[in-house]
Amino acid sequence: MQKDIDLRLSPQQASDLDTIKTIFSAETGILYKDIESVRIIRRSIDARQRNIIVNVRVRGYINEQEPQIKYSSIEYPDVSNAKQVIVVGAGPAGLFAALRLIELGLKPIVVERGKNVRERKHDTSMMSKEHIVNPESNYCFGEGGAGAFSDGKLYTRSKKRGNVEKILNVFCQHGANTDILVDAHPHIGTDKLPGIIEKMRMQIIASGGEVHFNTRMDSLVIDDGKVKGITTNTQQEFDGAVILATGHSARDVYRMLHKQNIRIEAKGLAIGVRIEHPAHLIDQIQYHSEEGRGKYLPAAEYSFVEQVNGRGVYSFCMCPGGIIVPSASGEEQVVVNGMSPSNRGSKWSNSGVVVEIHPEDFPEYSEYGELSLLHFQEYIEKLAWIHGGKSQIAPAQRLYDFINNKKSSNLPPTSYTPGIVSSSLHEWMPLFISSRLQEGLKAVGKKNRGYLTNDALIIGVESRTSSPVRVVRERESLQHPDIEGLYPCGEGAGYAGGIVSAAMDGERCAEALAFWLQAKS
Ligand SMILES: Cc1cc2nc3c(=O)[nH]c(=O)nc-3n(C[C@H](O)[C@H](O)[C@H](O)COP(=O)(O)OP(=O)(O)OC[C@H]3O[C@@H](n4cnc5c(N)ncnc54)[C@H](O)[C@@H]3O)c2cc1C
Missing domain, CATH: 3.50.50.60 (FAD/NAD(P)-binding domain)
Structure with a gap:
């Protein structure tokens, strides 16, 4: 027989299947010895409160073996002679x-x-x-x-x-x-x-x-x-x-x-910057603990959406324990994006922070018709190249300096391996975008103490969010x-x-x- 139940566990409890089996037995009244095994079939972390809860749906196998195949396999036919x-x-x-x-x-x-x-x-x-x-x-x-x-x-x-x-x-x-x-x-x-x-x-x-x-x-x-x-x-x-x-x-x-x-x-898209914090700092903020993620929790994630002057400002493709990578696909472009390894083990956590834009926001590009925002993307990627190192070295600014319209006199270490150079992004990014980023980030900072810090960096530009x-x-x-x-x-x-x-x-x-x-x- 199989039985599914939902449990709210501490991170430590959720990390050990034997503990889960004991709790499963206590919750269902089924004897521990009759439970062959338990399997987590859904898992999510609830970090809204000081006490972090891991919500799990657990399937118990009672007096029966846990089946081996956990996914349904597809048989692919031979199509060599097909259309x-x-x-x-x-x-x-x-x-x-x-x-x-x-x-x-x-x-x-x-x-x-x-x-x-x-x-x-x-x-x-x-x-x-x-x-x-x-x-x-x-x-x-x-x-x-x-x-x-x-x-x-x-x-x-x-x-x-x-x-x-x-x-x-x-x-x-x-x-x-x-x-x-x-x-x-x-x-x-x-x-x-x-x-x-x-x-x-x-x-x-x-x-x-x-x-x-x-x-x-x-x-x-x-x-x-x-x-x-x-x-x-x-x-x-x-x-x-x-x-x-x-x-x-x-x-x-x-x-x-x-x-x-x-x-x-x-088509509309979103353009902005990538923001990089020390991973430990994001863990501390999200898990409400000086200790950060501790032994049993993964690198913390976050996401936000703010409305600023009629446009959404939001986090995009957050990479906990990840790195920032150069994502240009042509000459004279600087584009950044993020990725992370399976263990999410880097010292940094990064996320895109972008402003929603529509073709009508930039009437000066209307002459390009259907390709108007494509031309705008090319323009802003070239600006990032000019204000970076005219190479894959990207323009960067400390976060608090950006909010306060101040050029950074020096920059903290970063995961972005091509290198970064201090640049006044608040000056050269189109005001439509930079002012909304500043206001959106201020609003996020108010809700998350510690987020708005000069230990964090913004790196330009995040421009390939969609087509x-x-x-x-x-x-x-x-x-x-x-x-x-x-x-x-x-x-x-x-x-x-x-x-x-x-x-x-x-x-x-x-x-x-x-x-x-x-x-x-
Ligand atoms: C660094 C980075 C991190 C990302 N992280 C995530 C993530 O964690 N999760 C997530 O869901 N999404 C992520 N994305 C976005 C995700 O990768 C894309 O949404 C997804 O790959 C889109 O799939 P696609 O097949 O439509 O296009 P693409 O993946 O862009 O594939 C298009 C392919 O078409 C090929 N091509 C283009 N033109 C031609 C041509 N003329 N002839 C022949 N071939 C051509 C290209 O070489 C490419 O291989 C990330 C993107 C980047 C760059």
Whole structure:
């Protein structure tokens, strides 16, 4: 027999399965000796009060063995001789689309401009050490997409639980720890993600699909309102319907779509800075204790949203125990983002702090039409490059100095390895953004004593929070309304934000495409 119960435990109790078994026995009245084992099937930390509580849902196995398989495994058929579909981009959207196509009996041809995930590491380290940005292989481009060297946080605001679980199951089938099926805030870690991504690629190939690295789609081949395939920089042409999953940093793709008169729309996004505190300080604030996280708690997380002069100011992609990384994808850009290893063990905790912006906020860019916020992103990333070291050295300011419009005379140590230089971000960032950041941070500081400190740094700029463009698609069919067989997909097309939602959108596009092909035949 199995029985599930909810328990509120101290961090120490929650860290030991034998203690949980004893409590389970006491709560249910079931004899300890009859309980074969207990398993945590959901876990979340409630840190609102001084006494931290870990809420767990526990499944007890009474007079029966705990089953071995903790995720449902998918059988991928051989699709070598099936109809082919082109998937452009091997980020989460593209990889999950490809695997779902296989499940549905179609052969994915994945075309990825960057290198495989192992070779990518060389290029990301060249950014840190030599300040060289390879425009085809960096933190945004290459196998695994922007998700590969990310924090690997797998939570999403999506309420579609079944779909989220499916994505987490696929991750487990390819090597992720089954803890992700349990945690309220699942996290894989940048050290583990590459191995999982490799296994997903191997599955695609083993099932008869194809994966082409160093192959950039340069244009869509369109004939009479129908997509026929793509051309690439390797002079190879691929035929078939297209899932366009190129991510939010492929500006050349947006420009190509614009030039090919394929309907796109300007879309709002959020821009700001990354803020970095000593991890211990965030632990102290969040866990209300001088001791910080202690022995039994993980590095603390936080999130906030404030409204300032009609615009949201919010934390974005918080990385407890993480590092800040250079996320530019081209020359003369400085862009920062965050990630963390699975143990979240670095000395720092960082988070994006960004201001919501809409195309109408910057009328001076309206001449660029649908590409207006893309041009604004380019402008602010270039400003960060100019005010940084004209390299990957990023402009930075102590937090309290920023709030008080003061240039920092020196800077504390940082996790950002390319280096930082003191700069007056309050002066050169557009006032629309800097003034809201200042007010938003002041409001957060009032609610969280210790947060507004000169031991914290802000580093510019966090500009790749989402896509500045939406590639339009029909609600039901998910096809582009003007081009048959074209499926805009994932974050780059404006339909996802984050690894799980991009993966879910990849699966949806694969399903819609399979349905359309079947209806046609
Ligand atoms: C440093 C960092 C940390 C992050 N941390 C998290 C996190 O912890 N949790 C989370 O949920 N999200 C995180 N994100 C965001 C997350 O990575 C993205 O939301 C997600 O990867 C979007 O998936 P996607 O497949 O739509 O696009 P992408 O991951 O951007 O993938 C697009 C792919 O398309 C390829 N491509 C582009 N143009 C072409 C072309 N012309 N031809 C062929 N290929 C092309 C690119 O090389 C890339 O591999 C992070 C992002 C970064 C940069």
